[in-house]
Amino acid sequence: GHSWGYSGSKGEESWPKNYEFCGGVYQSPVDFHQNILQYDSTLQPIKLSGYNVSSTDSFTLSNNGHTVQMSLVPTMKIEIEPFHYTASQLHLHWGQKSTPKGSEHCIEGKRFAGEVHVVHYNSDKYADLSTAMKESDGLAVLGILIEVGSFNPTFEKIISQIQNIRFKNQKIQIAGFGVRELLPERLDEYYRYEGSLTTPPCYPSVLWTVFRNPVIISEEQLIALETALYCTDSNSSEPVEMTNNYRQLQSHGERLVSVSFRE
Ligand SMILES: NS(=O)(=O)c1c(F)c(F)c(S(=O)(=O)CCO)c(N[C@H]2CCc3ccccc32)c1F
Ligand SMILES: [Zn+2]
Numbered sequence: 486g487h488s489w490g491y492s493g494s495k496g497e498e499s500w501p502k503n504y505e506f507c508g509g510v511y512q513s514p515v516d517f518h519q520n521i522l523q524y525d526s527t528l529q530p531i532k533l534s535g536y537n538v539s540s541t542d543s544f545t546l547s548n549n550g551h552t553v554q555m556s557l558v559p560t561m562k563i564e565i566e567p568f569h570y571t572a573s574q575l576h577l578h579w580g581q582k583s584t585p586k587g588s589e590h591c592i593e594g595k596r597f598a599g600e601v602h603v604v605h606y607n608s609d610k611y612a613d614l615s616t617a618m619k620e621s622d623g624l625a626v627l628g629i630l631i632e633v634g635s636f637n638p639t640f641e642k643i644i645s646q647i648q649n650i651r652f653k654n655q656k657i658q659i660a661g662f663g664v665r666e667l668l669p670e671r672l673d674e675y676y677r678y679e680g681s682l683t684t685p686p687c688y689p690s691v692l693w694t695v696f697r698n699p700v701i702i703s704e705e706q707l708i709a710l711e712t713a714l715y716c717t718d719s720n721s722s723e724p725v726e727m728t729n730n731y732r733q734l735q736s737h738g739e740r741l742v743s744v745s746f747r748e
Contacts, residue, residue, distance in 0.1 A: 488550075489685045490716060491730050504685040511689035512735035513680030514589035517744075521737050522676075528745035530673035531627065531694060533665060535560035542661030546646055550653035550716050551684060552576040552730055555643065561664065563605055563625060565692060570605035570625040573614045575664070577601055577643075578683075579631075581728035582711045588630050589683050589731045590676070590695045597699060598707055599631035600731070601667055618688050621679075628695035629668055636703040639666035644706045652719040669698035677743040683732045697746060 489495050489503070501508030538544075538558055545556040554576040561572035579599040580587030588597035605625045606617035617623030642662050649657045674697035681689040714727035 490551075490725070491732075497732055500685050500687065504687055506681065506689060507685055507687035509681075509687070509689065510738055511679055511681055511740070512687060513683050513691060513693060514591070514732060514734060515678065515680065515737055515740070515742065516591045516594055516734050517676045517695070517742055518593050521741055522744050523741045524747055525677070525743040525745065528675070528677060528743060529566060531675065532564040533668075533672070534562045534564070536665040536668075537663040538661035540660040540662065543658045544661055545656050546643065546650060546659050547656035548650040548653055548714055548727075549576075550718075550727075552578065552727070553643065553647060553650065553710075553714060555659075557603070557664070558661065562608070563627070565625055565694070568607050568609045568622070568625075571608035572664075573604045573606055575601060575603045575667075577631075577710065578731040579707070579710050579728070580731070581726075582708055584729075585633070585707055585711065587711075587729060587731045590628055590630070590693075591734060592630075592676075597630040598633050598702075599710070601627075601629040601631065601700070603627040603629075603664070603667075618682065618686075618690050621690055622692070623688075623690040624682075625692045625694065627668070628693060630695070630699040631707070632699040632701050633704050633707055634701035637701060637706060639663065640700070640702045640706055644702075644709050647709065647713045651713055652715050652717065652721075654718055667700060669696045669700055671696070671698055674698060674746040675744075677745065678740055680735075680740075697744075
C-alpha cells in the first residue's frame with residue numbers, strides 16, 4: 486500500500502491524505518500534564534500471564550521499515566477488566582544520536598530517550614489483531630518509557646541482533662525470553678487513556694497504559710538502536726536512516742488521562 490514515513494513529503498502532516506483517521510479524534514500520543522490528569526483509585530495493577538516465554542519458543546525480530554518489531558506468542562496475555570487481551574507484537578520508538586529523545590508519550594512535557602510498545606488485541610471479543618484494530622475496544626497497548634543509565638541484559642537480546650536486520654523486510658528468529666523483564670517493576674503505577682495507533686492507519690482503537698516508571702538501558706545500547714537501522718531495503722539507491730520514528734504530541738480534546746497513583 487501507500488508508504489508513509491516520519492519525515493519529508495511522507496511525514497505525519499501528510500498521513501491524513503491517505504489515512505483519514507490520522508486527522509481524526511482520540512489520537513495518540515499525548516502529554517501527561519497536571520491539569521488533564523485524574524487520580525482513579527479503581528485502576529488495578531496490570532495482570533500479565535505467559536510473559537516469561539521459554540527459550541524453547543522463538544520470536545521473529547524484523548525491520549518493517551518503520552521500527553524494529555518483535556512478534557510475540559499468543560500465550561502472552563494481559564487482563565484489563567473486564568477483558569483479556571492477547572499479545573501480538575512489540576516494537577520501539579527512538580530519536581537520533583544528536584538528539585537522543587524519541588519517546589512518543591511525554592510526562593509534563595519531558596520527552597524520554599525512547600519507548601517500548603507491546604501491542605495486544607481484545608481476544609475475548611475479536612479473532613485477531615486485524616479485526617480488532619478497527620474496533621474502539623479492540624486493542625490494548627502497554628507503553629514503557631526508556632531512560633539512559635546502566636546496561637540492560639534483557640534489552641540486549643534485541644539490541645545484539647539489530648545488525649542482522651539493518652534493512653527493511655529483513656528478519657531473524659531469536660530465542661524466547663522473559664518479556665516481563667522489559668517492563669518496569671511497578672505494574673500498578675501507570676497513566677490510562679483512550680487513544681489511537683500512533684502510526685497509520687491511526688485507528689482510535691487503543692486502550693493505552695503507559696507505566697509511570699521507565700526501564701533503563703545504557704547509552705551504548707541506545708546509540709546502537711539509533712544508528713543501526715534503515716527504513717529502506719538493502720538494494721535501495723537512496724538509503725533512509727531509521728531515526729526519530731515517533732509521532733508528535735496530539736491534542737487531548739475533551740479527554741482526561743486517568744492515573745493509578747497519587748504521588
Ligand atoms: N505505536 S503503535 O503501537 O500504535 C504501532 C506502531 F508504532 C507501529 F509502528 C506498528 S507497526 O506494525 O510496527 C508499523 C505500522 O503499522 C504498529 N502495528 C500495529 C498497528 C497496525 C497493525 C497491523 C498488523 C500488525 C500490527 C499492527 C503499532 F500498533
Ligand atoms: Zn508504537
